[in-house]
Amino acid sequence: MKNNFPRRFRRLYEEVLLSNTFSLFVGWIITVALPFIAFWSYEQLISPNNGQKNALIATSIAYFFSAAGTNRLRNIYPGGRSAAFILPQVVLVYGLIALITFMLRLEISRFLLIASGATALIWLYIEYTLTEKYKRLKLAIIPGNKYTEEISQLKLVDARVLKTLSLEGRRYDSVVADFESIDENTQRFLTQCALHRTAVYDAKQIYESLTGKVKIHRMSENNMGALLPSPGYERLKFFIDILIVLATLPVVLVIGLITAILIKIESPGPAIYTQTRIGQGNKPFTIYKFRSMRFDRLASEQFAGENDPRITKIGKIIRKLRIDELPQFFNILKGEMSLIGPRPEQPSFVNEYDKKIPFYSYRHIVKPGISGWAQVRQGYTASADETQVKIEHDFYYIKNCSLSLDLIIAILTIRIMITGFGAR
Template identity: 45%
Template sequence: MTVKKHILSNSVIIHGLGIALIFCYLLIVSGGELSTLPDTIKYSVFSVLIAYTAAASTLPQISKYLLVERKYYILPVLLTMFAILSGIIALTRLEYSRSILIHGFGISFAWLYISSLMRKNYKKLKLSALENFDLSIFESHQNIDVSPLGPKRDIASIQSGLVVDLHKELSPEDSKFVADCSINNISVFHSESIREMIEGKVQTSHLSENGIGTLSPNPIYFNLKRVWESVLIVTTFPITLPIMAITALLIKIENPGPAMFIQERVGQSGKTFRIFKFRSMTVKKVGDKDKFATEEQARITKVGKIIRKVRIDELPQFFNVLKGEMSLIGPRPEQESFVKQFETEIPFYGYRHMVKPGITGWAQTVQGYADDTDSTREKLAHDLYYIKHLSFWLDMNIVLKTIRTMLTGFGAK
């Protein structure tokens, strides 16, 4: 049992076995020994192994947020890696075997999925806790196990790490125990940090003006973010521009009025900008007050219902991103009238404007749509979590969740 646990809990061993399995399988499929195979087959086999290794390395980075089930990310991540591989092959005009790539994708997916199921219990985060906080907040999550230490403070009994509320006063004995854990390279987690990771949001009730500094995003990635987003938008124009043209035409045919909906929204640093969207409703009467989308359902057109569900109505915001007013990923921009309302009703609401607003975001993919003060308060907690943990891997997590949203219509209003 100890050997089995060691193997299943060790990523290097699991993925080493995966590479060996894929290599042997592809050799059998190709019908020969490596030395006798043509270069086309060899290049294809090694390309598959590189794509598998890239997927195996990427999955832990993306799936660490919210302690999500990794198996749900295997297919989109693997598809992405093989798409990149295909792009490189096309650009370099290397000869390749389509059969090997197809078989390679199939066996890579099978091994990653089966191994994730086999490792599920052994990858569970098992934490010990000093009982100076409410442990029940962790009971409902299937990928984490937090158990009290009890009166006996035994370092040897701690597996993945120690959880403690570091904001509460500790006894001299407990303070020494926490220090001993750190000295012995045992991870010590603040209980609210673990809760943050599980729920995917910052507990705004525990924020203070002094704690806002922890929300500052990484300035290096913050600048790189605009570069990769702009490159992605420009490279997808051959696909998205025709979709935009067809959408605009259908809107004009169905309902009189402009194809575009342009509105003032609040962006980074509280500055307003004009956001572009495809019009999905009948034209608003002059003088009508601002309303949440849930209050405007009767005005949605037939074309509008479709483009909102799959988020095509947001495509014109690509131009907002290229202008530097928005990002692909970030807190959704709100109307100025609502911002003024929420800033008086929700503490720290203005801090969501520390970054550029996005076409999609963490709150949209985790929570869905907000249509009142209470749901907006919850949305702010998710937005601040995104700002605090802003990184390439979190952005990729959101991209994958957005694809799910487009396929299921989750959060569309």
């Protein structure tokens, strides 16, 4: 079997210009060195004071973490190839650096820190625009099952279905096939691709990575028995949750007090309402939320749509900014919830979906969260079909639960609060 196996971007100049090292170096020159040189005299550059020295170190750290985080989103986060993720990433990193220097009472040039942050934001947008065409995944698809079919229809990658077992001289990042149903000729072809340094991936693995969802038609598809969360990470996560809640409590209490007053002024009824939800281990617990709808204790459980007439004016605002979830900090302190995790559902919905999907309750193997993978990927659900997709996102989170994924969800939650995406 004759074939050509060209490797995408393996030429020396391509490897240099598209490398992370080159990007980081150029970005550091633009976002750190240039502001430092532009705003100080020659004498100050030769003998910088402590504030300038600390600012140079702080801005270097902030830029590298911002650039590395943005690059990580583009490479491992499903659907992460969007310029919309750059702003929350930069704001979070530079904000944390500023907070750390303030808490440590370090002498620092705030002007240089702000100038570097603004320049980093502009540069990362420019760098994203210039390289997006080349960093977009180009996949050769060998047709065969539902996963390869859905991958070929995804807009976030350049997926091309092979008509024959040949790359036809084109350069690809990887070849994708269904490993469970390939014949001997396809196996030989994939082996040759791998030998010539063209990556080969299973369609199911690529589908989950690109979409952030895990199909749940049958338990056997998901290897559920191996997906027990790490006890060590669960303990670490609980410690981080408590630390963040206690650190932000003064600000949260002020925001909560103002919110409660505005809710009481607009409509009668309690500012905070309680509701039974299902938590970790299928155990019911009482969740706390700021009321965003007109108060009706006898109302039946139902989905809240985007334009639900029950939502008050204040309710629309606090739902968009996720302020209505702040009382759940008390649930976190009680050990019932986490900052990040699948959203807890009402008992009636759990019973309904448990009948339709025998292993639906597996999503309760971890603590429910204030924000979660389904929320940043999809937003609130308002129908049974949307809930089905949300469950697939929940299963992806359980399967890939880690500190890095939790950090990505935190960053994208900030994006939601800024843009309003997913806030219904």
